[in-house]
Amino acid sequence: MRKIIYEFDQCDRKKCSGQKLIRAKKVTPQPKSKYFNGIILSPMGQCSISPADREWIEKYGIGLIDCSWAQLDKVDFKSLPKRHNRLLPFLVAANNVNYGKPYKLNCVEALSAGLYICGFKEEAFELFEGFGYGEEFYRLNGELLDQYCECSNGQEVIKVQEEYLNKHRKEQPEDIVLKIAEYVKEPINLKEETDQIKLELESQDPDLVKSIFVLEIITKSIKTHTQFRAHTDLIISIIEKFTDYKHAIFRLRLIKSIINTRFYVPVSYYLFFTVKQTLDLKNLACMNLNIDYSNVTLKQNELKSEEAHMFIIKEFENILMKHLDAFSTNIGFPELANVVIYELNNLKTGVFIEFFDRLIGKIEKQKNYVLEQRKKSKIDVLKTETVNEFEKNLKKMLS
Known part of the structure; x- marks a missing residue:
């Protein structure tokens, strides 16, 4: 696959991720005077990149623009091709300069994200070889990137983005993404947070929504194999405690949180237990319910719904295949x-x-x-x- 980069020499060449990609021969510098017919990731794009761009990228390649976010007004975008420009949807940076900032991705993050969304996952991961924050980038954005991958076109990608942002604007403070990203980068009192969750889950009426939210953040904050092993033991003990069908989605969400890491997790048994429990249900009814991962405890009317049944089976497939892909x-x-x-x-x-x-x-x-x-x-x-x-x-x- 052809991968090119337009250079505007606005960054420190020793620290610039675009220049590092060039030195590693992972992208090729493209003269501004030479036309490129591939997809170009550009702040001037009019529509979002999406899986619909996959065939075009396979045929003509993908490019990006190496410039500084602080000097966009000095970039001569008119000198570059405009026909196939694409924007990236909402993602959070993991690089040292703009860590935790929405949209402020550097070259390697942007190109990797674009490839991932279009289904070139192996190439997306390989771009980060030699960079120290690739795993962090996918810990921060993995779930949202997977949702973008399931879209058919740019309009659907934007719809997913807006649904995500609206949900977080309503339910959480506006700066929650930044605060989480800052905590993940430099976690404080991980043990204390874990102990509080243990106490919460041992109470008579535990708040599962709060618990899974905190557990997902803790998972992203883990840096060492020793920490992860202890955390996995905790997750599995929670899964083994909440074994009834009404907590099937809660269990799937717990499993999903720990398979998006670089460590091996033995989760197949719990996946098969959950799907078998679901398949054993009888006398289901279509109730026109909207079931997703926010339904951590199925209500009485949801327990016998076809919608919950099919959501669990579909997510079983998604999680199992992601687990095996690793x-x-x-x-x-x-x-x-x-x-x-x-x-x-x-x-x-x-x-x-x-x-x-x-x-x-x-x-x-x-x-x-x-x-x-x-x-x-x-x-x-x-x-x-x-x-x-x-x-x-x-x-x-x-x-």
């Missing part, structure tokens, strides 16, 4: 896939046979691909170096 280029993926496929086969019943067959087909395809590459490579699985090289090459082939 290991899809690992040498041991086929063995993990076999376990998951076995459990999925046990769930096949009634009207959901086709649903699970489709899901199994997706996993089988990736499993067989990894097996084929393992067979071709004939690697020594006891040697860490050869395994790492195999997995690195596999990622390149799939990108």
